[in-house]
Amino acid sequence: MRSIRNALFQVSRQTQTSLTRTTSIVKKLTYIIIFGVTALIVLGSLRSFKSDSIFDIESFAELPVQVGGRIKPLDSVARNTLLLLSGRQKVITADGETLSPIEWFMDLTMRPEIADNYPIFKIEFPDDLGLAGLAKPGERYYSFNDLLPFSEELRRLHSEINPEPKKRSPYENQIADINEGLMRYHRVMHSLHPIGSAERLDNLDEEYQSYTLMIAPGMAELRKQQAGEPYDAARLNTFITFADDYLKLSQTAMLRVVPPPAPIDPMEDWKNIGLELLDVMKGDPLSPYVTSYASLTMSYRANDAAAFNQEASELRERFKADFPDAIGRVHFERMFNAFQPFYISMQLYVWVFLIVCISWLRWSQPLGTAAFWVIVVAFAIHTFGLLSRMYIQERYGVFVTNLYSSAVFVGWGAVLLGALIEKFYKNGIGAAMASLVGFCTLIVAHHLSMSGDTLEMMRAVLDSNFWLATHVTVITFGYSAMFLAGALALMFVIFGVFSRKFNKDTARSLSAMVYGITCFATLFSLVGTILGGIWADQSWGRFWGWDPKENGALMIVVMGAIFLHARWGGICRERGLMSLAICGNIITAWSWFGTNLLGVGLHSYGFTDSGFYWLLIFWTSQCIFIATALLPWRFWRSEFGQANYRKQRKDILTAAEGA
């Protein structure tokens, strides 16, 4: 008897160990696959760090330029310009070759005759322009040369549109965008030196040399002419042609690439190339930066990589010597541009969401653990991006400086809270919703970045690190929490109505999460709003001014208060509370974007046209979810819903019997 029992016991142990062995293999395999994909996503973006060109593009990309009150690498300018014109950070030439922004910028400024053929002007609806012969079927990108024959017509159309940008129709906006794009293109092209025929560009050094030699005699002739004495007309004419040309250049050239001579005051204005050339007339020596750009252009045009690389590294060395404090930041900014941390974390959030979805179907334990760690990685990269922006802007502790960075930060906050939930509950819900909100907000940020520089300087009123770091950060974190609570509520509704597996326990834990996060959201919104009041009191003398953005923040606080009081008073049960949490999404979106659309008040810093359209879509979707949440219990397919339905019927029956 005993031996049989022993034998049975052994058999069962063996099956058990073989089972654990297979599970452990599955586990290991899942971990390996997930790790591999994650590594692929992260490393994939590192490819773009080094180009395989014979030219030292990296050094060129790090040459300094003063834009928006800050010293930036040319790389950033190239990217922002391209984003404004094309809405993306690459150029695909007619031959199908892909250029990076800085490669495009080099061609634009140094080989304009080639760059004019690159299709970089994005025209969403070319047929609507009414320009016969422009639109190519299925093509949204057009080159300068494509647009050139229509320049007269475009200018005429531009003169007819509504001068008030906010009142323009989509058609008028498109006309304005093309014209402004052409203008910007032209101005950026003229940034490094005068533009002209190929011959002129090939001989820039001679031009500068003859100009500098011309100044003294030219001025002498001019003085003679003004004094009414006899003068050499030909000589004077050459001089005046130069002067006229450089005057025009000083009005056209977009970028301030010429730093003042040493010793350098960081608050001093840099000059654009035209201004520097003009100022030589006053007796200033011509800045070596100007001649260096000329040499760069000539060697690039002559395809002389050795000379180009030599000159580029010399220029960089000079910049290093002139601006020892700025060089690190400029270098870092280029690396940051190439690394694109927010783009990586966006991809990782999609990946996390996928893993979690699979985990709900199979292998829930290993996949759940893996999802948590991937979200940690994504969050770390997201955090790195935020810290990098602080370093570049020299504003430590300030996460949010404009609408773009608020979007990035809202995602970050939601992921942080979601990951914490995941750590406590370990059921995938926190990770899924964190990745969803993270992804959506980064998409929003991506679209906001189309409007140009996202690292701009703060206007004087807003320029207070303390308040930016406290009020703005806290209130934006409040948005994060509101959205996360809303997302969890959406999950409750979707699973509750459609999934059979959703039971009472899940319902209880989900509503506990929503409650906890709403508490957080209310606390942060309240504290943030009040801090804002104190800031306003410090800067304008009124604690509360009923400004749209302030009102928006207050609405979030009130929403939180409604939720909490409704719960404490037992006024709403689970699904009522979930509807309120989804309402929170509507309110938060209003506070975040809607108030900016109004275009009134002190905070209206980011007017976006298409924003209104997207806001409406978002609101409608949330209303549909609320309506779904309020469906009668009998339509709820889940165990939780059916239990409630039975209870409801029972209640009705007892009530009827009692009567």
Add this chain to the structure above:
Amino acid sequence: MKPLFKFFSSLKLTVVLLTFSMMLIFFGTLDQVQYGIWHTQKLYFESFIAVWAYPEQAPAYNQLFWLRIPMPGGYLIGGLLFINLLAAHFTRFKMTWKKSGIFLVHFGLVLLLVSELMTDLLSKESQMPVDEGGRSNYSQSHRANELVLIDRSHPDYDSVHAIPATQLKAGKEIEVPNTPLSIRVVKYYPNAEIGRANNNATAPQSPADRGAAVKMGIFVTPQPVSYADDAINTATAYVEVLSPEGSLGTWLVSNVIDERFPPQTVQAGDQSWEIALRFQRQYYPFEVELIDFSHDKYPGTEIPYNYSSEVMVHHQDSTKNQKALIYMNHPLRYEGLTFYQASFANQDRTSIFQVVRNPGWLLPYVSVLLMGLGMCVQFGMHFFKFLGKRRQV
């Protein structure tokens, strides 16, 4: 009595009131597009009933022009919430440590409501422009106006007799205190356009028969009042000045006919007064001297980076003299007033300060501390309870 008490202390009422307040804030924000912040504030938040009308600029106005949404105004909601909160605390709440957080939050909220009411009722905002090197001992409103008669006969000081513009109603006769004069308001326009008639054109009839209106051929076209936040309404009036001996004539006064014009004088016997309609002034027992104003921009841009004013305050009591630097987020608090760097003019040679008297300015700070602390306590307790539960599981 009991059901009434129950009604006022119920949580349902709280939720309903909060929902209404959300609605009020939302529509009160929307209407700012039309009425500007200042006027909307009066319509929605400093009122008992507010009515939102479908705006003309919105799409489908022709179909929806009749749409009106009435809702309780800020005072009504605030007042009811106040009662609701007090009633709830008297009936339902018991003082326990568990509830201490909620108590703090609610007490902070009460304080905040009170401070907001105090601000509405007591605070005064005005502006003080000072030129570099110059001094000023008054600030002026940019909305309220006053009619003044100034007696400049004394060598050391001027006597100013002021009548607020709110008193100026057509046909009304007002005695000017401490003078033998009284005025009769012929016409008053809260906003108007002032123009000069061409010599050959037939100028519109003007009731004025004295002063600048006659000399310069000025005529007035009434305009609707503008509520835009940066708009300045040109208040204008025709006033007849009466002495015991009879009418002295009718003058045109307007807040655009200011120091740039020669003063208009009223002569009665051997006494004379300057007459003017101007922005309401508030005089102080001290002078603010602007030593230097600076306006810095980020290099290579037009983005302002700093505005600051170096000032010296000269008080009649010279022990109270003070030197200060007023700049963004760093106002000067002096004698119950606060001076903020608000604006500038005149190619950066004039600095404009916002002068605010708000006796309740400290209250929000206290209430903030209470509410923040209360929430931390309350949610902290929840959170630790939650953690404890999880540990047991």
